[in-house]
Amino acid sequence: MTPAIEIREVHKRFASLHALRGVSLRVEPGEFFALLGPNGAGKTTLINILAGLSRATQGRCAVMGHDVVDDYRNARRVLGVVPQELVYDAFFTVREMLRFQSGYFGLRRNDDWIDELLHNLGLTDKAESPTRKLSGGMKRRVLVAQALVHKPPVIVLDEPTAGVDVELRQSLWAFIRRLNRDGHTIVLTTHYLEEAETLCSRIAMLKQGQVIALDSTENLLRNHGATEVRLRLNPGRLPEMLRPMLSSAEGNDFRLSLRQCGELETVMAALRAANINIDDVEVSKPDLEAVFLRIMGKPIKSH
Amino acid sequence: MSGLWTLFYKEILRFWKVSLQTILSPLVTTLLYLLIFSHVLEAHVQVYPGVGYASFLIPGLVMMAMLQNAFANSSSSLIQSKMAGNIVFLLLPPLAYWEFFAAYVAAAVVRGLVVGLGVGLAGLWFVPLTLAHPLWMALFALAGCAMLGAAGIITALWAGSYDQMAAVQNFVIMPLTFLSGVFYSIHSLPPFWQALSRYNPFFYLIDGFRYGFFGVSDVSPALGLSIVGTCFLALSLATLALLKSGYKLRN
């Protein structure tokens, strides 16, 4: 099957800065994919190359099999991008912007879909407002609507929830999820790792222009995640044999990180043997934030 | 085609929404020139036999207004989009670079013609005007607006700030228009300046445009139009090449 997005050995250099260092990725049709990485990792640069806003110094990209340079018109037809920057055109109303955007994609009469987009994004009563008068969150929604006017099979959202309130985030994701269920491929970047964890089936982590992890969310959590146990002990001391598991301690509170849940048995047994009581216990499942920090913390192996 | 048409329509709507600035204000400025210069010079200057100075002046002012406004339209629209970042709305869709070019130039032509027509009609109210060769007049009007529309695109592509934009407008476009014979015939200039004026493409635009009104010109209109046409072609090719390469837009 033709991949929704194929990125092969892409390099990008800005003067002295080597922003992308041989990135290769494949996103299959229908996937919900996250591109994660700290600020400056090169996520936006990669998206810009994919969208034709910038050119790769080396390497190739294709969207639904259309090369973004040689076959740029078809590549752009199948791609919808929500840019990271909160841009708008002060001259026009929301509806005007959406009509223009439809026209640029060759769609003459698109009002039914535009109305549906406005409805789904909670913009119906702002349709005739000038875009400059909208709040930041509203402007973000307009950007999403603009990216979707041509019903692109592949949708890329670059930090769509940055600076957006919780309620809007929920409704935005509900909408994007529905698009994904309808068969659209979704790629997103976000700093809210719990969003990526709940939404995305696969994740790529980028650091200093290199992909340092690429796997299903499940595998990443299983292979790099640790179960955290917080214990309040009485008396407040930890048996010697549990020391290697200790991640932090404060008064009578001890945090242990376990490779597997099974190790809980060992902990209990050791405490019982040492005659230490547990006043309080809290077990937390491995989360993506911990995995992310762990992976990012490792030094990069250079080629 | 629908992409081109939409962009053209958007560009028209853009200047129409701020017509106080984009149409009325240049109209008033140009009419002030007309009032002041014709009042001061009417009794002293006669360039063509039988043509009063005010009548002589009007076509020049109309052309000057058209050139400046055509330039202002494409250049300010594009630089604003670049600075505000909303240029991405044009870079993400499958618009071809020639559609981009054609839409901006066409909108610049419309703005130039609207302002020119306004100045011309207002001028008629002061002095009668003849139209000896309407077709020549129209051709020079179109060529002038299109040429400056393309020049506006190049300038806005190159400029990295509003300051740089304004510099081109004030140090290139304005002097070229003022020194092209709007207010005088170049025959009244010393030989050196006369020779220099012949390197100014705006001179041929004004001279040919005036020919459309009075049937008299310094240079034959056919020669003028070929020179102007060549300039337009060269500017267009340069603009298209820049747009195709993505110069300062796609990086």
Ligand SMILES: Nc1ncnc2c1ncn2[C@@H]1O[C@H](COP(=O)(O)OP(=O)(O)O)[C@@H](O)[C@H]1O
């Ligand atoms: N146009 C540019 N010119 C020079 N450097 C740039 C440009 N765009 C991005 N960079 C640099 O490239 C690196 C990657 O940036 P970016 O892709 O925006 O990261 P991210 O989106 O992951 O935060 C950063 O160091 C940034 O400063």
Ligand SMILES: [Mg+2]
């Ligand atoms: Mg970014």
